[in-house]
Amino acid sequence: MDGGPGILCSRASYTENLGCPVTLRAARGGGRGVFDHLSAGRWWDRGLQLVDGCAPVTAGCAHCWAATLARRFPRSRMYVDPRASTWTGRVTFNRTALDRPMRCRRPQAWALWNDLCHPGVTDSDFLATWQMMTRSPRHVFILLTKRPERLEALHRRYCLVWPGHIWPGTSISTQRDADRNLPFLAGIPSAVKVISYEPALGPWQAGSSCLGLVLGHGLPWIIAGGETGGGARPADPEWFRHVRDSCIALGLPFFFKGWGSWAPVASADLSDRVLAQLATCEHPSGAVSYRVGNRKFRSLDGRKWDQCPASPGRAEDF
Numbered sequence: 561m562d563g564g565p566g567i568l569c570s571r572a573s574y575t576e577n578l579g580c581p582v583t584l585r586a587a588r589g590g591g592r593g594v595f596d597h598l599s600a601g602r603w604w605d606r607g608l609q610l611v612d613g614c615a616p617v618t619a620g621c622a623h624c625w626a627a628t629l630a631r632r633f634p635r636s637r638m639y640v641d642p643r644a645s646t647w648t649g650r651v652t653f654n655r656t657a658l659d660r661p662m663r664c665r666r667p668q669a670w671a672l673w674n675d676l677c678h679p680g681v682t683d684s685d686f687l688a689t690w691q692m693m694t695r696s697p698r699h700v701f702i703l704l705t706k707r708p709e710r711l712e713a714l715h716r717r718y719c720l721v722w723p724g725h726i727w728p729g730t731s732i733s734t735q736r737d738a739d740r741n742l743p744f745l746a747g748i749p750s751a752v753k754v755i756s757y758e759p760a761l762g763p764w765q766a767g768s769s770c771l772g773l774v775l776g777h778g779l780p781w782i783i784a785g786g787e788t789g790g791g792a793r794p795a796d797p798e799w800f801r802h803v804r805d806s807c808i809a810l811g812l813p814f815f816f817k818g819w820g821s822w823a824p825v826a827s828a829d830l831s832d833r834v835l836a837q838l839a840t841c842e843h844p845s846g847a848v849s850y851r852v853g854n855r856k857f858r859s860l861d862g863r864k865w866d867q868c869p870a871s872p873g874r875a876e877d878f
């Protein structure tokens with residue numbers, strides 16, 4: 561089950577095929593470089609919020625954390641109607657935040673998750689972001705979107721050449737999301753492609769999906785996790801096991817962010833007295849999850865999965 565050396569061996573075979581010198585690294589702490597927060601369940605070092613406002617796309621948006629945050633701070637520029645608990649539909653691009661990575665001398669992994677591919681973001685705004693990212697090669701930029709069709713269209717329209725430190729990614733929650741989104745990701749010739757299977761809301765046949773990406777071009781990095789917060793929907797542990805095992809079989813890095821608000825905990829994790837007070841959910845697989853709320857559980861079958869790729873030319877930063 562140990563993914564380190566096994567994955568490194570497997571990695572050599574497919575990166576040779578791709579001509580893509582991507583290496584894997586184990587997580588480390590210390591707070592001095594890129595991806596220093598993996599052991600805390602964070603696959604990014606800093607978030608870069610360039611876009612205020614959004615609109616739901618899939619079932620995975622039902623408990624959007626950005627909308628929750630905006631409701632909590634109604635005077636922020638996030639454009640949520642607190643009475644209707646929905647986005648207002650207004651979207652603006654925050655150009656003043658663009659220079660943050662350029663002012664940051666320490667190499668960091670920046671997550672751009674407030675959707676840069678929303679139709680309310682102009683091509684010009686996207687290209688300004690692109691220019692900033694290409695001029696900041698000391699960082700890694702993870703461009704995560706639920707609208708990969710626009711990302712792929714922008715790639716084709718502007719003939720983008722993807723440097724090794726810019727990683728496009730998409731969020732999926734179900735097989736249906738994967739079937740819809742991953743072909744667009746496959747059309748982008750980047751060294752690394754991020755697939756965020758979070759919140760997991762249904763099973764995903766990761767092996768066949770990822771094989772398609774590997775054969776296309778680039779290294780898929782799989783991030784997985786359960787839903788958090790009020791109204792969180794429980795995920796069957798078998799879904800995560802299947803994705804992890806597919807990553808092992810294909811030699812892909814796997815990062816398990818955590819169980820979220822429902823976890824298959826045992827008395828080794830919480831006392832019997834506490835367990836007896838928690839709501840439970842029995843899954844079709846027979847596994848039982850407990851509503852653990854804000855308690856953070858990250859182990860999957862007795863270990864943490866904190867793997868991530870290192871991009872070409874960045875090994876010295878790790």
Ligand code: SF4
Nearest residue numbers: 614615616621624706
């Ligand atoms: S795409 Fe992302 S930011 Fe937009 S509603 Fe969905 S989860 Fe929220």
